[in-house]
Amino acid sequence: MKTPHARLGAGFEALEDRSLPTIWGVPWPDPEHLTLSFVPDGTQTPFGPSTLFQSLASAGSVDAWENQILRAFENWASQANINVGVVSDGGEPLGAVGAVQGDSRFGDIRIAAAPLSSGLVASSTPFSWTGTTYSGDVVLNSNDPFVIGNVAGSYDVFSVLQHEAGHVFGFPDETTNPNSVMYTTYQYQTGLEAADIAAIQALYGPRVQESSNNSNNSMAQATPLPSAGLGSYLATSDISSPTDVDYYKFNVSLGGALGGVAVRVKASGLSLLVPSVTVYNAWGQVITSATDTDPLSNDLSITFNTGLFGGTYYVKVSASNTVAGFGVGGYELAVNDLSIGEVLAPLTNAVAALASGNVSGALADALPLPPQTSTDSRFDATYRGIVVASTDIDTFEVWTDKYTAGTAVDLNVIAWGLATTPLDPQIHVFNASGTPVAFQVIANSTGLYSVQIQGAIAGADYYVQVVAENPNGPNSTGSYFLGVDFNTAAPQVFAAAGSGTVQPGTGDTATLSVPQAKLFQFALAAQSSGTGGGVTMTVYNATGQVVFTLSATAGQPPETATWYLAAGTYTVQYTDTGSGGNAGPIQYDLFMISLSDSQGPMAPNISSAPPPPPSPPAYTYTSSSSGTPTGYGYTY
Numbered sequence: 001m002k003t004p005h006a007r008l009g010a011g012f013e014a015l016e017d018r019s020l021p022t023i024w025g026v027p028w029p030d031p032e033h034l035t036l037s038f039v040p041d042g043t044q045t046p047f048g049p050s051t052l053f054q055s056l057a058s059a060g061s062v063d064a065w066e067n068q069i070l071r072a073f074e075n076w077a078s079q080a081n082i083n084v085g086v087v088s089d090g091g092e093p094l095g096a097v098g099a100v101q102g103d104s105r106f107g108d109i110r111i112a113a114a115p116l117s118s119g120l121v122a123s124s125t126p127f128s129w130t131g132t133t134y135s136g137d138v139v140l141n142s143n144d145p146f147v148i149g150n151v152a153g154s155y156d157v158f159s160v161l162q163h164e165a166g167h168v169f170g171f172p173d174e175t176t177n178p179n180s181v182m183y184t185t186y187q188y189q190t191g192l193e194a195a196d197i198a199a200i201q202a203l204y205g206p207r208v209q210e211s212s213n214n215s216n217n218s219m220a221q222a223t224p225l226p227s228a229g230l231g232s233y234l235a236t237s238d239i240s241s242p243t244d245v246d247y248y249k250f251n252v253s254l255g256g257a258l259g260g261v262a263v264r265v266k267a268s269g270l271s272l273l274v275p276s277v278t279v280y281n282a283w284g285q286v287i288t289s290a291t292d293t294d295p296l297s298n299d300l301s302i303t304f305n306t307g308l309f310g311g312t313y314y315v316k317v318s319a320s321n322t323v324a325g326f327g328v329g330g331y332e333l334a335v336n337d338l339s340i341g342e343v344l345a346p347l348t349n350a351v352a353a354l355a356s357g358n359v360s361g362a363l364a365d366a367l368p369l370p371p372q373t374s375t376d377s378r379f380d381a382t383y384r385g386i387v388v389a390s391t392d393i394d395t396f397e398v399w400t401d402k403y404t405a406g407t408a409v410d411l412n413v414i415a416w417g418l419a420t421t422p423l424d425p426q427i428h429v430f431n432a433s434g435t436p437v438a439f440q441v442i443a444n445s446t447g448l449y450s451v452q453i454q455g456a457i458a459g460a461d462y463y464v465q466v467v468a469e470n471p472n473g474p475n476s477t478g479s480y481f482l483g484v485d486f487n488t489a490a491p492q493v494f495a496a497a498g499s500g501t502v503q504p505g506t507g508d509t510a511t512l513s514v515p516q517a518k519l520f521q522f523a524l525a526a527q528s529s530g531t532g533g534g535v536t537m538t539v540y541n542a543t544g545q546v547v548f549t550l551s552a553t554a555g556q557p558p559e560t561a562t563w564y565l566a567a568g569t570y571t572v573q574y575t576d577t578g579s580g581g582n583a584g585p586i587q588y589d590l591f592m593i594s595l596s597d598s599q600g601p602m603a604p605n606i607s608s609a610p611p612p613p614p615s616p617p618a619y620t621y622t623s624s625s626s627g628t629p630t631g632y633g634y635t636y
């Protein structure tokens with residue numbers, strides 16, 4: 001939001017954020033598998049190359065300040081059904097085209113530092129239906145002094161990041177309650193207050209305690225470890241509170257495991273749990289144990305030898321009591337008989353894709369995705385699927401019972417490819433009688449598709465299909481993530497920018513003025529009376545350099561691009577793409593959303609703030625053509 005840039009109180013700046021979307025309160029689609037990375041210095045950000053490591057050196061060792069940042073995220077995550085695992089970062093530019101969650105090249109949440117304007121301590125971006133990978137990114141102001149602790153004239157890394165983490169998880173600034181960590185102005189903070197905890201639990205649900213599913217809190221209640229092949233066992237679970245303990249048991253057959261047994265606990269990349277593991281024999285005697293001390297390297301591996309007679313062994317996993325603040329999170333436990341396999345299969349934090357959604361693609365064979373039944377705001381349904389062949393059609397049946405049957409709600413559906421060369425997905429939505437439902441395309445770019453249906457009916461069945469957008473293209477197969485949510489959040493609304501016509505040999509030109517640097521989402525549609533052909537839009541900056549291009553095919557859904565534009569005047573040129581043999585004029589329609597407007601409408605259950613002061617228009621668009629874009633809708 002825009003607030004005055006005046007320095008406040010004892011010289012502290014507002015914790016103001018620039019790249020904020022108009023819609024708050026949208027949870028991350030897969031909050032139990034979030035990842036975080038620290039971007040290497042030199043990584044391109046909208047504000048210049050990142051200097052995170054250089055800028056935070058003043059705060060202490062890398063380990064020390066990274067721990068503060070992780071503790072800030074864990075403070076929120078441990079209260080709700082959220083895991084944040086640390087992963088490496090390949091240094092791709094912030095906002096690089098990719099998977100908004102689950103991109104293997106960098107974390108969903110990326111921490112960077114770059115020079116922001118005076119008055120801004122940090123800039124951060126929550127998840128948005130536009131699916132941009134800017135979502136989750138936090139940029140600290142490299143001009144500001146960061147320290148660890150409450151030091152006059154400096155910013156405490158933990159306090160700042162706890163506030164920014166709140167934005168990342170979907171919360172707006174809080175202007176009335178100074179105790180909230182979301183309060184607009186910087187203040188030294190030690191932890192969340194009741195209102196913050198209530199907010200994160202309303203959005204993501206109070207963390208499910210293990211006793212409600214499997215209560216393996218004692219040796220007598222130990223869970224038999226699921227087999228993962230001959231002599232190997234694998235379990236995925238969660239330490240749901242700092243005092244939670246998980247017991248497992250497994251058998252070693254007569255003759256023993258003469259090569260020894262390896263017990264591994266993996267939390268790296270999965271969560272910020274700092275684990276401890278203990279192995280017991282059948283009489284409850286401790287055989288061996290290990291305790292971790294660092295959330296930045298939170299895996300454990302121990303081996304032990306069994307006797308010749310084999311028997312039952314127990315494994316206890318708990319939180320290490322050596323590091324405060326990292327006592328909750330998901331983990332994987334693997335047990336391997338080393339006499340069977342010397343080489344241990346790597347434990348990976350990649351969430352495995354499931355199968356193709358259904359075999360035939362017919363609506364009658366749709367895979368039901370029952371909605372989550374709790375009252376929090378998490379997505380109604382999510383699925384990891386695979387488009388196994390370019391002609392594969394994955395069909396799902398979705399519905400909601402969260403709202404009174406028959407009432408009108410919004411239905412959002414988003415899908416993105418998960419592989420390095422991602423599936424370029426397309427979404428179709430049908431009602432219960434198999435009729436295609438009209439929707440608005442929120443995002444349609446390589447590897448991403450997001451649609452919104454206003455006026456969906458609560459309680460009614462819908463069918464969602466995921467297919468390859470271009471079965472003959474290079475991105476026509478692969479794994480994908482699908483998120484479906486019925487909600488009453490404010491819809492994402494594109495503004496009509498301009499419209500005109502082009503044909504071979506004639507272009508069209510417009511001018512786009514941006515008074516303040518902002519993140520924009522562009523949607524370009526093309527239509528013609530003939531077949532084939534399309535329009536390419538090229539945006540040039542004031543010095544004539546190409547900023548980006550966007551191409552739309554006539555008669556197809558709009559194509560979108562998310563771009564951070566510095567303040568300035570841009571020239572927009574439209575040309576006939578030339579393919580398809582369409583000789584007639586092609587109409588183009590351009591729509592825009594400013595993703596960094598003032599604070600917008602908020603979802604229910606989120607502490608509200610007074611309306612923001614009016615801000616200047618995000619942009620002005622003038623064209624030689626005077627056409628008005630036709631409605632931003634697309635059926636099937």
Ligand SMILES: [Zn+2]
Pocket residue numbers: 015016017163167172173184
């Ligand atoms: Zn803020």
